[in-house]
Amino acid sequence: MSDSDHSLPASVLAPLDARLADLVALYEDLHRHPELGFQETRTAAEAARRLTACGYEVTTGIGGTGVTGVLRNGPGPVVLLRADMDALPVGEQTGVPYASTVEGRMHACGHDVHVTCLLGAADLLAAGREQWSGTLIALFQPAEEVGNGARAMLDDGLYSKELVPVPDVVLAQHVAPFGAGLIAYCPGACMAAADSLEITFHGSGGHGSRPETTVDPIVMAASFVQRVQSVVAREVAPKDQAVVTVGSFHAGDSANVIPDRAVVRLSVRSFDETVRAGVLAAIDRIARAEAAASGAERAPETELLDSFPVTVNDSVTLRKVNETFTGLFGEQRLFAYDPASGSEDAGLLATAAEAPLYYWWLGGWDPEEFRTALAAGRLAQDIPSNHSPRFAPVVRPTLTMGVQALTAAALSRLDPARD
Template sequence: MSDRDKTGSTDHAAKPAPAAVLTPLDDRLADLVALYEDLHRHPELGFQETRTAAEAARRLTGCGYDVTTGIAGTGVVGVLRNGPGPVALLRADMDALPVTEDSGLDYASTVPGRMHACGHDVHVTCLLGAADLLAAGRAHWSGTLIVLFQPAEEVGSGARAMLDAGLYSKGLVPTPDVVLAQHVAPFGAGLIAYCPGACMAAADSLEITFHGSGGHGSRPETTIDPILMAASFVQRVQSVVAREVAPKDRVVVTVGSFHAGDTANVIPDRAVVRLSVRTFDETVRAAVLAAIDRIARAEAAASGADRAPGTEVLDSFPVTVNDSTTLREVNERFTELFGEQRLFAYEPATGSEDAGLLATAAGAPLYYWWLGGWDPEAFQTALAAGRLAQDIPSNHSPRFVPVVRPTLTMGVEALTAAALSRLAPPAKDAGQTRQDGSAAVV
């Protein structure tokens, strides 16, 4: 049974301190660095993370977790039951991106056109490190720990797929009382950024197909040109943000793909546009999506098309919302461990995440924070010169590769401290400590 109240809070004064649990980290760091470099060399796309999942399962089994594999194809969970107390879920995503690496590192991706350009290799390594320390230090806490390795975050499908596969409904794991996760970001390593409330945007990726009537490029009057139709749409759709959304509502509409035709002198039958929409409010989201559909149809009608555009939703992420109580209590532990100067508040990001689905489905609070991963001196130099955008690669860049230290160290420490802030101290009726260091709970 959980000891949280209706807000998800627990008695902070009674929480286990992380110092004793974190003591073995220095001895384990070389192994974690090797693991990280290996994962970085071998990136796998969403729902293809078989190698990564196998390594996660192997390590969790060795640490004494009850492990379930193959959830939604490649998802892995480990459960460590350690007496009465709350159920805390720590989550890491595993998938890479279809990006060709341009880092020049000796452990760069060996897979053409694939790269861990968003740092999910950092996430997996840090969670395995924290899972190891928390298992070894189970004499210092009580409760149930779930560590979850999720596929396909980049396409917005992984968390939903694991839930649909029965993560909670079939009892693959106990229903958590709290969900905790982190994401490496392009600011100075050794720092943690946080954002209360809505911290990441909802995202909808759409594919719109404009249908025309093709023909010879020398006789455009005999055709209905879908390229002109779609190009007009691409320009006009930016008016949604500029003229239909209030300044206080943060919205981003980005066209990222435009495909039509194969040669210079043939007008094709269709043009395909892909775009993403980022919003923070459900009413605004609905209005923006309706406006996009209206403009697409209007441009087709203006061109004389005899067929309306077709729209397919490629993926959809909900707004990621941090629970204020959980954020405050975990940040207290971060402050004790790292010092107040290492934490800073951050504006809501227009990037998107699906970790919140794991919390929403459980009716549990979520805390999702950002972990600095860039060389601190390089970051400060770029910041002082006003050149962050030019000099510091962002997530999804072919040059986005976090520094190994102190990124991994702080990532492991942060996940461990966050878990301990929500778990309970050792049960008072625990027996003598076993030889393996675990509490013999009766």
């Protein structure tokens, strides 16, 4: 649509009420059957089936289990809507009647909401194609939680092999633990870059009664863990942001045996590439220095386990889509938020296409429960966050607004139909 035309054809959104019962059933089915990253075969098959029924050109198996649907509807912009599909290795404790049937796995991050909303929007946009012109891509991505899904789809030729047209804009949303019926947005860098590292410290093992004959990797790694906490405090400027977290430490199996190695896993989060590079370099420097200080004959080895880039919202796209959101939902339903330290890989789909990105947050919690917790200052205690075993978005109005938001965002970037 042009900058001056932010109205939405009511006929595109009108069928949603009649389709909502089917979408609720779909959501509950997806929630009952969570699938981990690169294992989303059941979810992908359902997405492909529904896209085909709506008239999309469907391609499956991209990057393992990724699915795309392309709807070519005359000249105009190419708009990509993205949803992630994978669940988490978390045991469910929500108590909902449609709880996960797979032990130790659940949709603890709301990707079942994302899939359902995108399929609902894809259906509405296909049914209302006489109201717009351009090309729509519905993309269902695997393995967001491990940071490899978008990259896998790109490496498998998503754009280079022309599996889909190169988009002019990429749009995505994520359900969050604030009141359903609200949308949150953040201009610019909205989510952090994240790097997960595994560092192996090599020592020389031996009997616990003769430590003088060993080079103890536990002491070496423990010193590293202590020292690495100073990186943010002493090497990152106060105006910048970074987080270094050591989440795993493994060494040895016996109380009286000094092992020959210790393995530490840690994560780094940042919002600026220069800061990111500096923190990673400092971690490597400290690891090597602690090994040298302990007299280790072998330098530590560092493996990058996964990596997410900074997620950056395009200010122009954000403004134009938000104007449409305001017209549809009302200004009181939108609010700005500070950059989040969580991470996402949706931005890769945009940067690989040299296209702008807009990624917003969709409220998913019971509004009254959220207001009560907010008033009492107990949000952290009473409202489970994403990845919690108690994370359970309220079905309505979350699904309704999620479908409307994706549909409206797409229409705001597509051209109006030409007579």
